[in-house]
């Protein structure tokens with residue numbers, strides 16, 4: 001079987017060949033939203049599917065937005081509150097993120113950028129363990145993976161620490177394992 005690093009390189013190349021864009025909002029996400037909830041989103045890097053329309057829908061429903069704040073590969077990410085229109089600064093890996101002093105949040109929903117996924121909810125990420133650790137720290141959050149449909153692989157072998165996704169949204173499908 002192809003190793004994880006080689007697969008990650010292949011799936012990044014497939015994602016980059018697809019190119020960037022906005023992901024249409026999936027109905028089950030709208031149905032789940034409640035006022036006051038905290039939705040952890042992200043600002044896309046390169047050709048990652050952009051959840052900006054999901055952020056807009058969440059704000060419209062009265063939910064609050066948090067964005068990941070990353071320091072380096074070794075440190076856990078923190079989800080920090082972001083209010084609509086607030087400035088972001090560029091941090092590690094070129095990510096747009098809130099100021100380190102923004103309030104930390106406990107997310108109800110975690111929109112997770114994917115490098116690859118399978119139909120069972122297994123996920124391939126950047127390999128730093130940032131979302132693995134976030135899922136372990138926020139067990140009750142609804143874990144939604146976001147990707148282009150071309151990022152699907154037939155089967156990913158989960159590691160012991162992997163926490164599966166509840167759903168995956170692509171431009172063409174809402175996949176629930």
Ligand SMILES: Nc1nc2c(c(=O)[nH]1)N(C=O)[C@@H](CNc1ccc(C(=O)N[C@@H](CCC(=O)O)C(=O)O)cc1)CN2
Nearest residue numbers: 012042043044045068070077093113125126128130131
């Ligand atoms: N948009 C976005 N935000 C995110 C993530 C992500 O994958 N995408 N993260 C996910 O954990 C966390 C940040 N962690 C990261 C860890 C490693 C790399 C990384 O290795 N980047 C590669 C290029 C990545 C690519 O092309 O996909 C690099 O810098 O060479 C990026 C982010 C939180 N925020």
Ligand SMILES: Nc1ncnc2c1ncn2[C@@H]1O[C@H](COP(=O)(O)OP(=O)(O)OP(=O)(O)O)[C@@H](O)[C@H]1O
Nearest residue numbers: 123124125126127128129130131132133136159161
């Ligand atoms: N709960 C955890 N606490 C501490 N370290 C963890 C935890 N979960 C995973 N890790 C570490 O993080 C790394 C994750 O590597 P892996 O290749 O699985 O990342 P990934 O599947 O790309 O996911 P991620 O998006 O989280 O980086 C591994 O080295 C693993 O030991």
